[in-house]
Amino acid sequence: MTADDVVLVGVDGSAPSLRGLDWAAAHAAVHGRRLYLVCSYSIPSFSTAALDGGYAALDDTAIQQGARAVLEEAEARVLRTGVPVTSDVATGDAAAVLIELSRGAATVVVGTRGRGGFAERLLGTVSSALPAHAHCPTVVVPSRQASAASPEVTGPARPVRRIVVGVDGSPAAEAALEHAIVEAETWGAELTAVAGVPMGSGSGLLAWLPAAQDHEQVLRDVAEGLDVVVDRALVEHPGLQVRRHVLDGTGAALLTEFSTAVDLVVVGSRGRGGFAGLLLGSTSQAVLHHAVCPVMVVRVPARDDEWSPTDVGRRR
Known part of the structure; x- marks a missing residue:
């Protein structure tokens, strides 16, 4: 597989990210590409300065299990379309993870509800980090395209x-x-x-x-x-x-x-x-x-x- 074969998708299980996933699957189908899904998370930590001057990380087992459950749901959704799909859980800032992985992709796709939501966390307060630094074209899919009354409705991409x-x-x-x-x-x-x-x-x-x-x-x-x-x-x-x-x-x-x-x-x-x-x-x-x-x-x-x-x- 080469970068031209891969559509990278950031997912977090939310309705906006699923809408982005549906669009990415349609895009991959017409281009003859495969999907690579990534769910990333940061491991929480807290200061132990009062005890030993260091930091302690919380057990991330439950978080990782949740991320894998998100990916399993997303993969099942894609498999119904017939598009080849693989996935990974990654640790770290979501934007940084996708930016680095975009080196090996033809396109990177995320969903957003316009304000807040997955892409808003990725892109930061100026909605710029991912498109400004990705090594391939970035597609941002707004969920408000579905309907004004139900802005987070998902389904087959238009x-x-x-x-x-x-x-x-x-x-x-x-x-x-x-x-x-x-x-x-x-x-x-x-x-x-x-x-x-x-x-x-x-x-x-x-x-x-x-x-x-x-x-x-x-x-x-x-x-x-x-x-x-x-x-x-x-x-x-x-x-x-x-x-x-x-x-x-x-x-x-x-x-x-x-x-x-x-x-x-x-x-x-x-x-x-x-x-x-x-x-x-x-x-x-x-x-x-x-x-x-x-x-x-x-x-x-x-x-x-x-x-x-x-x-x-x-x-x-």
């Missing part, structure tokens, strides 16, 4: 029939576009590439431009740049049609709005070292927090040749 990808001219967005193309071909889905240009008066990025024709020129330039980026990505995929839209608004707002009408949002995020590496870009972070369909975050390492936000209309 097939991916419509995909939207954000394109802004950055290397991360181009990597996201490449992954979106593969997903569209694999699922037989419609693919739409969207570039956002904030045009609103006052706070819009184009508010400083002196005349209406300048605004129109920027839109034309961005549309031309979007065509160049998409056409270049389609050279190896001549049979795929990609819709292109340049719209008024920020990438985060547009992709979040599209998430109500599509089955998968794909967004890029540039990885960084140091403190900045703890954070996702503002677009990917906002989309993760507010989207109502699964979101795939494609992370690429930061490069020395920095790009400009207007590059979607200039990179040729």
Whole structure:
């Protein structure tokens, strides 16, 4: 088995994580991959400084048994789909465990209820640790896609029939576009590439431009740049049609709005070292927090040749 064969899934037995598991199983089935399920836990400890200056760990037997029970339930759920599955119990911080294991996976999938829940614990208060550091694309599956009345209902995952990808001219967005193309071909889905240009008066990025024709020129330039980026990505995929839209608004707002009408949002995020590496870009972070369909975050390492936000209309 190689990394291309594996979909890594974090499970904890909650309804949101089971919804993520169902989506991962459907994803693995269409890609011809196997699932690798991981349930992780941290061993509690307490200070014994008053006695001997050290620390004592509690007996983790019951915790480990509980984790194995979670995995047995999850494996049984997957086996009904016919997708090959293996599982392991791991000790340690859940995010750190999945980040390290993502080195050997094609995709890592977690579920979230939007606030709180498994993925929220993984991603931290800024919902960024896993997508910002994973070594493969991360998919976060919100349980609120099920229904507004019953946000934690689980069941067979909805097939991916419509995909939207954000394109802004950055290397991360181009990597996201490449992954979106593969997903569209694999699922037989419609693919739409969207570039956002904030045009609103006052706070819009184009508010400083002196005349209406300048605004129109920027839109034309961005549309031309979007065509160049998409056409270049389609050279190896001549049979795929990609819709292109340049719209008024920020990438985060547009992709979040599209998430109500599509089955998968794909967004890029540039990885960084140091403190900045703890954070996702503002677009990917906002989309993760507010989207109502699964979101795939494609992370690429930061490069020395920095790009400009207007590059979607200039990179040729």
